[in-house]
Amino acid sequence: MNPRTERLTVDEAWQRFQATKDGVARDWLVVHYASLVKFVAGRLSAGLPKRVETNDLVSAGVVGLVQAIDRYTPTAGVKFESYAVPRIRGAILDSLRSLDWVPRSVRARSRQVEVAITDLQNEFGRPATDAEIAERLKISAEELHEWLSDVASSAIGPLDHVAMDSHAMPDSSDFQRATNPDAAMESGELRRTMHEAIRKLPERERTTLLLYYEENLTFAQIGEVLDVTESRVSQIHAKAVLQMRGYLAAADFR
Numbered sequence: 599m600n601p602r603t604e605r606l607t608v609d610e611a612w613q614r615f616q617a618t619k620d621g622v623a624r625d626w627l628v629v630h631y632a633s634l635v636k637f638v639a640g641r642l643s644a645g646l647p648k649r650v651e652t653n654d655l656v657s658a659g660v661v662g663l664v665q666a667i668d669r670y671t672p673t674a675g676v677k678f679e680s681y682a683v684p685r686i687r688g689a690i691l692d693s694l695r696s697l698d699w700v701p702r703s704v705r706a707r708s709r710q711v712e713v714a715i716t717d718l719q720n721e722f723g724r725p726a727t728d729a730e731i732a733e734r735l736k737i738s739a740e741e742l743h744e745w746l747s748d749v750a751s752s753a754i755g756p757l758d759h760v761a762m763d764s765h766a767m768p769d770s771s772d773f774q775r776a777t778n779p780d781a782a783m784e785s786g787e788l789r790r791t792m793h794e795a796i797r798k799l800p801e802r803e804r805t806t807l808l809l810y811y812e813e814n815l816t817f818a819q820i821g822e823v824l825d826v827t828e829s830r831v832s833q834i835h836a837k838a839v840l841q842m843r844g845y846l847a848a849a850d851f852r
Contacts, residue, residue, distance in 0.1 A: 612672050627667050628660070634679060635659035638686045644817070646694075655690050662689030708749045708840070710735060711742070715837070716844035725800050725841060743833050750836035795845035803838035806831060 606614070606626055615623035639655035666682035674681075714734040718726035726734075732742040796804055802824065809815045809823060817831040824831065 615667070616672065624664075624667060628663060631663060631667070631678070631682065632660075634682055635663050635686055638683060639690060642687065642690055642694075650694070654693070658690045658693035659686045662686035665689070704748050707745045711745055711749065711837075712840040712843055715840050716847065719841070719844060720848070725798065725803075728837075743830075746833040746836045747829065749840070750832040791846065795842055798845065799838060799841060803834055803841065806834050807838050807842075810835065 606623070608627075608630065611623045611626045611630070614620050615627060635656055639652055639659050643650065643652045643655055662685040663682060666678070666685040669685075670678055670681050672678070711731065714731050715726055718730055718734060722730075728739050728742055732739045735742065735745075737745070796807065799807070805824070806820055809820045810817070815823070817835070818828045821828045821831045824834075826834075
């Protein structure tokens with residue numbers, strides 16, 4: 599029977615699939631939750647080169663959705679959407695990494711900026727300003743913003759190693775390792791580290807992350823809130839990501 603035409607409720611589909619691993623129920627659930635894949639793929643595609651087709655991201659995301667359906671336990675107390683999104687994102691990230699399309703020069707710049715941010719944070723005991731980062735890198739502030747734009751446009755999702763989910767941001771979200779979401783989900787220490795790292799961010803960077811991941815605003819919408827351009831929000835986001843990576847690396851959550 600066609601999963602698009604069989605009349606089931608969500609609860610009925612889950613009960614049927616959990617009891618029998620019925621293929622029709624599984625397909626019904628895939629169709630029902632397909633919007634999650636489109637949502638994640640759409641957000642990840644925002645800063646990617648045009649040669650990366652959104653449909654390819656969707657195809658990879660469906661693999662993650664199917665894996666999430668196969669492994670999910672409704673009685674575990676976690677909403678399926680919260681469980682599925684990091685697995686969908688992880689499948690898409692794995693697909694993108696296999697392409698290895700990011701130029702070496704951009705990878706090198708990303709690493710240089712991250713090291714400078716981390717070193718300055720350790721030296722000053724506070725987040726470094728753009729001027730301080732630029733001085734450490736021996737470039738101008740304008741060049742730093744260009745580097746951050748390059749990093750933002752080439753990033754495979756906002757955080758390759760620690761992807762956002764919905765369990766550790768204040769009240770309702772979390773960073774998870776896309777490569778091992780199950781382990782990260784169970785890690786109270788990681789959640790505490792994320793809380794601490796988020797609190798240490800400057801207000802503008804913290805606000806950008808919360809609006810993007812918690813409120814699901816676009817960079818353009820965040821720009822309206824912060825009264826800056828969309829491209830500037832992209833740079834702020836990239837800097838915040840590198841700051842978060844530095845905090846996590848220092849705490850051995852790399």
